[in-house]
Amino acid sequence: MLVLEGARLVRVSAPVEAHYVYLLDLRYPLDPQALDLVLTLLGASGVSASLGLYILPRKGTMSPWSSKATEILRNCGVEAVLRVERGVCIASPVDPGALASMYDRMVEGVYDAISDYFQRPSPAQGRVFDVQSRGQEAVEEAGRLLGLALSRDEVLYLTRAFRTMGRNPTDTEVMTFGQVNSEHCRHKLFNTPLVMEGLPHGLTLFQMIRHTHAAHPEGILVAYDDNAAVMAGFPTRVFGADPASHVYAFSEEAIDLVVKVETHNHPTAIAPGPGAATGVGGEIRDEAATGRGGQPRAGLCGFAVSHLRIPGFIQPWEQEVAPHPRRLAAPLQIMLEGPIGAADYSNEFGRPQLCGFFRTFEQVVAGRHRGFHKPVMVAGGIGHIRRIHERKEALPAGAWIAQIGGPALRVGL
DSSP, X not given: OEEEEEEEOOOOSSXXXXXXXXXXXXXXXXXXXXXXXXXXXXXXOEEOOOOSEEXXXXXTOOOHHHHHHHHHHHHTTOTTEEEEEEEEEEOSOOOHHHHHTTSOTTTEEEEXXXXXXXXXXXXXXXXXXXXXXXXXXXXXXXXXXXTOOOOHHHHHHHHHHHHHHTXXXXXXXXXXXXXXXXXXXXXXXXXXXXXXXXXXXXXXXXXXXXXXXXXXXXXXXXXXXXXXXXXXXXXXXXXXXXXXXXXXXXXXXXXXXXXXXXXXXXXXXXXXXXXXXXXXXXXXXXXXXXXXXXXXXXEEEEEEESOOOOTTOXXXXXXXXXXXXXXXXXXXXXXXXXXXXXXXXXXXXXXXXXXXXXXXXXXXXXTEEEEOSSOEEEEEEEEEEEGGGSSXXXXXXXXXXXXXXXXXXXXXO
């Protein structure tokens, strides 16, 4: 592993000597020409000889910065680099209390030795749950071990399904089932009958949300049954290949609007930059995945947080009623990092963020302290979709489904 020294940090919360370091996991040693190129690309000054404490992304994880920087190095011809990661070296003594405020314990760790930082443990062996012999008891055990909180109906469904297939499920299969049937995906609680003050309300929360569309469906072509909504658009000329002749030409057809707005609150409360960025990424994906494929065009993002309490600029109404929960990012940190994360992701995708909103609120009324300690992070966008692509086609029974992508981490589970 090669450690390079970067710029000195000036925005730290204690008077300590600290600077960036860059850790390189190499296939083979860099020759002098490659080392000069890496130093230039990273803005580093040379090989680091510093000793001290290192603040780095948690072992076993890869930061978004690392993913992008590693790709840039490879695109610039530095084939020796398997991965580059950025951290902070604290080269002077620091009070433990001050150290705790200098890193995000949710995504970073403090290390006094880094020689094994890039070591990866061998993948754990998969586990099989004996449903054929133990029935639903085995499924319940799988749910407990994997933290899935499976309902009784889901346990019975899995038991019947695998007994019908005549085989036992793996932990991967049970985990996948738990995620695609989670509250986030299926809205099970959101669709549960609502009881208010002991009396049935008559409508579920989801039915209340859908009531606006039910009362005024004009101009809405798709709502609440795909990744995004579709609104009636306009006829226009579209350039593309003719399905029969395979010749590119202009044709007249209807182009509609695909629209999506969602929230990404909890991740933004934990890691504001990546949390807001992922909210935008998910919303872009939803527009592209509507029907048989939409085209994202423009986005928006919004934030609601508690009092900012900017150091040296605290406003008269920003009274501190109680300490901010340490497990959540402070409102000022959210507003410094969240909008940048959202705009950064959208810009790198190639879609402009054109509008949004920002508000702060925190107040004590009748002894109740209310505010946005857990922030609201809104991600939304609008795009185009061809009318002939608005509906997905039915899959035949027995069709294979392939799951592809990067490392699957227990993020948000």
